[in-house]
Amino acid sequence: EPExxxxxxxxxxxxxxxxxxxxxxxxxxxxFYWYRQILGQKVEFLVSFYNNEISEKSEIxxxxxxxxxxxxxxxxxxxxxxxxxxxxxxxxxxSDPLGTDTQYFGPGTRLTVL
Amino acid sequence: GENVExxxxxxxxxxxxxAVIKCTYSDSASNYFPWYKQELGKRPQxxxxxxxNVGEKKDQRIAVTLNKTAxxxxxxxxETQPEDSAVYFCAASASGGSxxxxxxxxxxxxxxx
Numbered sequence: 026e027p028e029x030x031x032x033x034x035x036x037x038x039x040x041x042x043x044x045x046x047x048x049x050x051x052x053x054x055x056x057f058y059w060y061r062q063i064l065g066q067k068v069e070f071l072v073s074f075y076n077n078e079i080s081e082k083s084e085i086x087x088x089x090x091x092x093x094x095x096x097x098x099x100x101x102x103x104x105x106x107x108x109x110x111x112x113x114x115x116x117x118x119x120s121d122p123l124g125t126d127t128q129y130f131g132p133g134t135r136l137t138v139l
Numbered sequence: 140g141e142n143v144e145x146x147x148x149x150x151x152x153x154x155x156x157x158a159v160i161k162c163t164y165s166d167s168a169s170n171y172f173p174w175y176k177q178e179l180g181k182r183p184q185x186x187x188x189x190x191x192n193v194g195e196k197k198d199q200r201i202a203v204t205l206n207k208t209a210x211x212x213x214x215x216x217x218e219t220q221p222e223d224s225a226v227y228f229c230a231a232s233a234s235g236g237s238x239x240x241x242x243x244x245x246x247x248x249x250x251x252x
Contacts, residue, residue, distance in 0.1 A: 066244070067228065067242045067243065067244045067245055068175075068183060068228060068242045069242075070239050070240070070241075073239060081239055116182060116183070126171050126232070127173065127185055127188065128173075128185075128240070129185070130175075130182040130183045130184070131182060132181070132182045133182055
């Protein structure tokens with residue numbers, strides 16, 4: 026069964042540094058998402074992406090965040106100048122609205138900002 | 140926007156007992172309600188979902204019920220097993236295109252052998 030994959034599994038960075046989190050969605054899916062989950066809390070929506078542009082974004086997704094689909098398979102989340110409070114698990118998800126609205130999550134990247 | 144409340148935050152049961160987790164939502168436009176199971180350090184995994192055109196759906200030991208009038212939906216797990224121990228999240232959204240699910244805060248289910 027195809028799965029969403031994410032790299033790296035764990036990223037440690039210094040405050041103020043830029044990080045790029047990478048995702049490979051399921052190949053025939055058309056919508057892509059990023060979520061974050063601060064330790065012990067609920068999953069929070071960041072942004073959705075369709076047809077090479079952002080469809081929706083939450084209040085969390087401010088100017089320090091950006092997303093990109095640089096090629097036909099990868100979907101990236103860039104955090105320009107990381108803050109301590111950006112430490113969280115970041116999940117990528119994808120869905121195929123032509124078949125089902127079900128979102129499939131990747132294994133996550135644990136981001137630790139020191 | 141949508142607001143999803145989930146209860147209880149922690150649920151402890153003995154193996155073989157049933158477990159029920161309840162969620163309420165606020166937006167009457169929501170019509171898709173997935174449930175995710177998240178084991179410690181793992182990704183959320185969809186375990187069952189229900190759409191607003193049905194009131195109940197069952198998959199082996201797991202069932203979900205939906206009351207659109209009251210805007211609440213519940214997850215029922217029968218004959219619980221230790222491997223059911225995890226955090227369960229409900230979510231609500233309007234389906235079609237780039238729908239954005241709003242998640243509940245999660246229920247930590249502990250099944251004691």
